[in-house]
Every structure is written in C-alpha cells, then in structure tokens.
Amino acid sequence: MIDWHCHILPGLDDGPETLDESLEMARILASAGFRQVYCTPHCLLGRYDNRPSQVQGAVAILQRALRQAEIPLILSPGMEYALDEYLPVLLDRPQCLGDSRLLLVEAPRKTPKQLIRQNILHIRQRGLLPLLAHPERSPSLYHSPSLRDRLAQFGWWNAGEDGCFSFVRELRDMGCLFQGNLPSFAGRYGEIIERRAGVHLDQGLYRCFGSDGHRAEILRSDLAASLPRLENHL
Numbered sequence: 614m615i616d617w618h619c620h621i622l623p624g625l626d627d628g629p630e631t632l633d634e635s636l637e638m639a640r641i642l643a644s645a646g647f648r649q650v651y652c653t654p655h656c657l658l659g660r661y662d663n664r665p666s667q668v669q670g671a672v673a674i675l676q677r678a679l680r681q682a683e684i685p686l687i688l689s690p691g692m693e694y695a696l697d698e699y700l701p702v703l704l705d706r707p708q709c710l711g712d713s714r715l716l717l718v719e720a721p722r723k724t725p726k727q728l729i730r731q732n733i734l735h736i737r738q739r740g741l742l743p744l745l746a747h748p749e750r751s752p753s754l755y756h757s758p759s760l761r762d763r764l765a766q767f768g769w770w771n772a773g774e775d776g777c778f779s780f781v782r783e784l785r786d787m788g789c790l791f792q793g794n795l796p797s798f799a800g801r802y803g804e805i806i807e808r809r810a811g812v813h814l815d816q817g818l819y820r821c822f823g824s825d826g827h828r829a830e831i832l833r834s835d836l837a838a839s840l841p842r843l844e845n846h847l
C-alpha cells in the first residue's frame with residue numbers, strides 16, 4: 614500500500630515535532646502494510662514557508678534514519694499546497710509527488726469556487742496534474758456549507774443528493790484527480806464527511822488514499838479504525 618498524503622517529516626509543519634515521533638509514525642505505517650509514503654508537509658506562505666529543497670533534505674535524513682532503524686518504508690517528497698491566491702507564484706518551482714507530475718492541493722475553508730477553478734487551470738497550464746486532497750473534508754467544494762450542515766444535523770439533507778456534488782464533478786471534468794482521507798471512512802471528522810466519503814467512493818471518484826497523518830498516536834487509532842472499513846466498502 615502507498616500512503617499518498619502524510620505529514621511525517623519532523624519540524625516542518627503541524628506534524629511531528631521530533632525525529633523519534635516520525636520514526637514511530639513510520640513503524641505504525643509499515644506494520645499496517647504500507648510500503649511507500651509521500652511526505653507532504655503543508656506549503657502555506659507566512660505560516661509554513663517550506664521549499665522543495667528543504668523537503669527533499671528532510672526526506673533524505675528521515676530515510677537514512679529509517680534504514681538505521683530497519684523500518685521497511687520508502688519515502689518520496691511532496692507538499693500539500695493550498696488553492697489560495699498565492700499558489701500561482703509557488704508554481705514556478707513546484708514540489709510534485711516524487712517523480713510524478715501530480716501536485717497535491719487542498720481547498721481551504723471559505724475559498725471562493727472561482728479561485729479554486731482558476732488555480733486548477735493554472736496547474737493544468739503548467740503541465741501538472743492536480744491531485745485534490747480529501748475533497749470530502751473541504752466545505753468550499755459543496756453547496757451552502759453552513760446551511761447544509763445545519764439541515765443535516767436534523768436529517769433534512771441527504772449528502773447523496775446529486776446537486777451537492779456538482780462542483781466536484783466540474784473539477785473532475787477539468788482534469789482534477791482526487792485523494793480520499795482514510796480517517797474520513799471511520800467518521801473521525803464527523804458524520805457528514807463520512808457520508809460524503811462513502812458517496813465519493815461509490816462514485817469511483819478517488820484515485821488514491823492517504824492517512825493525512827500528523828501525530829503518531831492519532832495515526833495508530835485512525836488506521837486501526839479506517840482500514841477495515843475501507844476494505845469492507847471496497
């Protein structure tokens with residue numbers, strides 16, 4: 614198995630703070646059956662100012678530590694970019710996933726749909742393939758999130774209603790690929806997100822999955838809860 618989205622590198626974002634915790638995350642992933650991990654720290658200007666060279670250096674250091682600790686996991690560099698107004702500047706020297714043309718991106722809360730469309734176009738125009746991280750977790754991809762979420766609390770909204778997913782379909786038609794978060798299938802982010810993830814899975818939307826792991830203990834419980842559920846679904 615491949616983990617396509619994981620904040621396993623230490624000290625670069627809101628992931629592990631120490632090399633020891635990164636090693637523990639690697640042990641957890643390896644024992645769950647993963648053999649390859651894309652290391653994808655956030656790239657957020659002004660908050661997590663990570664550069665490709667930093668990420669590549671951190672991957673080399675952690676890979677060496679994994680070899681010494683005899684943890685059988687292959688690491689590849691990546692980053693998780695925000696589909697915000699700063700993305701076009703960062704596309705001059707992007708960090709794709711490993712040697713691929715895939716660029717992992719996420720839609721922050723409250724991002725206008727028009728900005729998301731423009732950024733997807735920018736990525737495509739550079740000859741890259743946008744891989745949208747955890748669409749099910751991004752309210753900005755769905756209709757009227759606050760009203761819909763309130764209605765859903767009272768059972769008045771069916772997450773499977775077709776209209777709810779029209780923007781996601783539009784992005785797919787623009788050439789966007791989609792990565793599902795494993796914890797979404799175990800309800801870690803709430804019932805609405807779990808239902809959306811189930812609908813997207815039935816739609817065959819997801820190209821790949823990721824743990825989106827940030828800390829060792831949470832990663833352990835997330836994988837234990839989500840992998841059997843996803844296997845059941847599939």
Ligand SMILES: [Fe+2]
Nearest residue numbers: 618620693825
């Ligand atoms: Fe992430």
